[in-house]
Amino acid sequence: MKKTWIKTNCGILCAASAVGRTEKKGPLGDHFDMHSEDDRFGQRTWEKAEAEMQRIALNTALAKGNMDDGALGAIFAGDLLNQCVGAAYGLKDFNVPYFGLYGACSTAAEGLILAAMTVSGGYFDRAAAIASSHNCTAERQYRSPLEYGAQRAPTAQWTVTGAGAFVVGEAERSMALIRSVMPGKVKEKGIRDAANMGAAMAPATAETLLRFFDESGTEPHDFDLIATGDLGYEGGDILCDLMRIEGVDIRSVYNDCGMMIYSRDTQDTHAGGSGCGCSAAVLASYLLPKLARGELKRILLIGTGAMMSPQSIQQGEYIPAIAHLVELTAKEEGSEWRSY
């Protein structure tokens, strides 16, 4: 079998997030860089609000790194909206070569993989990855406008209003290192319930994780944290079960960005958070700082995407899914990682 695991030599220099009101009220609320109390970010449509979140997230990340868009060789960005207008409109004023991505909720990881590969390959000194989602744009696009008050299924996830931006560059100056990446393969295992995306995405996630452990020679306990983004409670359980069946127990180091971002006790989001913005914001503002401070040493972030459209669901099609993996480590002198 062809090797699909790719070692990289770069890091994340700086990152930032912008989120909505519900996310601000959640357990990670204090960590996010910016929020909008009415989820509008000063814009007159929800779509413009989402685009504005992307702009704010990238601008803030650049500001934190004390650089401007002239430092970037490329932008890799996307979102959940039809034709990815959140990214295209939000980032149009950055004078930087732009690669539009569509990976559903895996977009932040997909962007980080391509940024890490092109930076490590010497094509760009620095490249940015940005992803976003907005509850109000996603709900009316994928399900029904919020005003309808449609009832949600217990397995349904709550689309996060948020954006995360990352600047990938030289390892020396970075907050955390991108040690390796593994792009996902499209997997479809017969799930056609759009209110249970976790179930659709779990098999693709298991495939990527098993492939990663196999090719890298690592094991779950080599990592402080294996974080998916975003399987939610339903999909996370299925993933742990699928892995256990294969003889790999990840439960003790497993978490999910969609489980971290909301409180299950005080915020009823059913199966947890989802949306490109979820893992992007959680990584940018919660996990990366923990790596930078050394509180986490070595983690796997697995962006998971369900790549159906409302139309493909109406037509009765199954949901294809994908899971892109990024290995991140703290930048410590003399760290002794398990050798590959």
Added chain:
Amino acid sequence: MKKTWIKTNCGILCAASAVGRTEKKGPLGDHFDMHSEDDRFGQRTWEKAEAEMQRIALNTALAKGNMDDGALGAIFAGDLLNQCVGAAYGLKDFNVPYFGLYGACSTAAEGLILAAMTVSGGYFDRAAAIASSHNCTAERQYRSPLEYGAQRAPTAQWTVTGAGAFVVGEAERSMALIRSVMPGKVKEKGIRDAANMGAAMAPATAETLLRFFDESGTEPHDFDLIATGDLGYEGGDILCDLMRIEGVDIRSVYNDCGMMIYSRDTQDTHAGGSGCGCSAAVLASYLLPKLARGELKRILLIGTGAMMSPQSIQQGEYIPAIAHLVELTAKEEGSEWRSY
């Protein structure tokens, strides 16, 4: 200004196309590999037909190159459909790491750029780029279902039913070389007429072309052909004018995949063809074989994308556009290209 022009060292090993009935009847009809007389490719929905075209195009390309999906390190693919379901569904049975792209009609060029960079960078031995569009899926998604018989504006382009697939790999065995690439930047110049995408895309195209000539030190007459995909008649005229204003005359070597694919005399497609599948199919089955036979020596293919959504148009937003450039040359021993 930061350099954005990227030299690559690889080529296109094989390529294939699948098109619909109207394209088959056009002036390039004999060149395409496969076609479906009823545009359905044996499927029960137009969306499935588009996905099937992607599958057929990649399968045919692999067959031409005498390889299977095990030869591919990655797939870079996309289409015009919401959530890019043409690519995700059509390519799900290839057991290959998958990067979903959204670049509107620039997708084939965007995929070729990323394939060329990752292959040249040593990450993959071979990688595929695939893009598609379907007249019946695009019309009902972006404008109105064909059954409504809505009248089209004279500046409107006709969405091509077609897909093109390319396998990028080692220069030695290739049909044509990918000598360099230049990713586009998002540009928006105040056009909000979705029936005139050529006008929206022309400024982004001029920006990329001028940047390419500037950074590479080349001139229009260094190339046999500068082909956009797809500005159509309206946008092509605007591009030539925008370039002339900047003192660069491209008209004598300029053509557009959307102008090539249909006959203006016998097929009334108004402003010419468009859609991700247009430049993908024309490059795969018409331009690449000409490069392989040495009838063309050195060309620029510029994929041009208008990145609005139906919703962003309804909301009165301007149309952001992008233009990704790929430089292709014939593979001739001892060729003397203008030195960079």
